[in-house]
Amino acid sequence: MNSAEPGPDKPDGGLLDLIKTRRSVRRYTTQRLPEDDLLRLVEAGRWAPSGSNRQGWVFVIVDDPKYLEALEAVAPGIIGRPAAVIAVCIDLSGKARDDGDEELPPMDAAMAAQNILLEATALGIGSCPVLSYDSPSVSRLLGLPEAIRLELLIALGYPAGPVRVPRRRRTMAQVAHKNRFGCPPEGAAAWDGDDQT
Numbered sequence: 001m002n003s004a005e006p007g008p009d010k011p012d013g014g015l016l017d018l019i020k021t022r023r024s025v026r027r028y029t030t031q032r033l034p035e036d037d038l039l040r041l042v043e044a045g046r047w048a049p050s051g052s053n054r055q056g057w058v059f060v061i062v063d064d065p066k067y068l069e070a071l072e073a074v075a076p077g078i079i080g081r082p083a084a085v086i087a088v089c090i091d092l093s094g095k096a097r098d099d100g101d102e103e104l105p106p107m108d109a110a111m112a113a114q115n116i117l118l119e120a121t122a123l124g125i126g127s128c129p130v131l132s133y134d135s136p137s138v139s140r141l142l143g144l145p146e147a148i149r150l151e152l153l154i155a156l157g158y159p160a161g162p163v164r165v166p167r168r169r170r171t172m173a174q175v176a177h178k179n180r181f182g183c184p185p186e187g188a189a190a191w192d193g194d195d196q197t
């Protein structure tokens with residue numbers, strides 16, 4: 001890789017920088033998030049790709065302190081008192097249910113969730129995906145109809161202080177293969193900076 005080209009520790013202001021800036025935040029200020037920003041996050045989510053372009057997602061925005069407190073009681077994965085939570089759900093009624101495809105909903109939800117995490121990062125909002133919760137309790141609390149399946153929660157809020165999660169990643173050579181498993185791509189090592197494990 002040419003040294004003038006962006007690499008792991010060479011910011012280029014592009015999407016890769018934003019992707020690498022995102023961290024899971026687990027300490028938030030008490031400042032509320034503007035309604036418009038919350039809707040902007042949903043906007044990011046609904047522009048994600050989905051299997052057969054089904055767009056079966058449903059996003060429940062929770063920012064009422066009463067509901068947040070109740071949510072935290074049944075979702076131990078929510079840490080640090082977020083100002084809001086977005087529940088990413090998939091509507092399994094109609095076509096999705098008829099297809100009987102169990103694999104697409106979590107994939108679709110994950111695509112939407114990552115869009116939300118990245119847009120939050122761009123807005124200076126801290127976020128954390130949360131899968132540790134009691135699904136029936138959360139669904140009941142949010143009043144989800146039976147056909148709406150909860151896939152993931154996203155905790156959101158302005159970060160309180162520096163984010164201390166290690167940013168280490170496995171090396172490029174450990175994760176990337178070229179054409180066949182076990183064959184490392186040429187130049188993989190150039191992507192390994194001091195943030196590798």
Ligand SMILES: Cc1cc2nc3c(=O)[nH]c(=O)nc-3n(C[C@H](O)[C@H](O)[C@H](O)COP(=O)(O)O)c2cc1C
Binds near residue numbers: 077
């Ligand atoms: C599917 C999924 C579920 C997760 N569930 C939780 C959770 O319940 N609670 C939590 O604090 N973090 C949760 N995380 C965040 C991971 O711990 C975090 O992404 C990982 O440690 C890497 O750190 P980073 O996000 O700062 O890069 C989850 C992440 C994913 C992708």
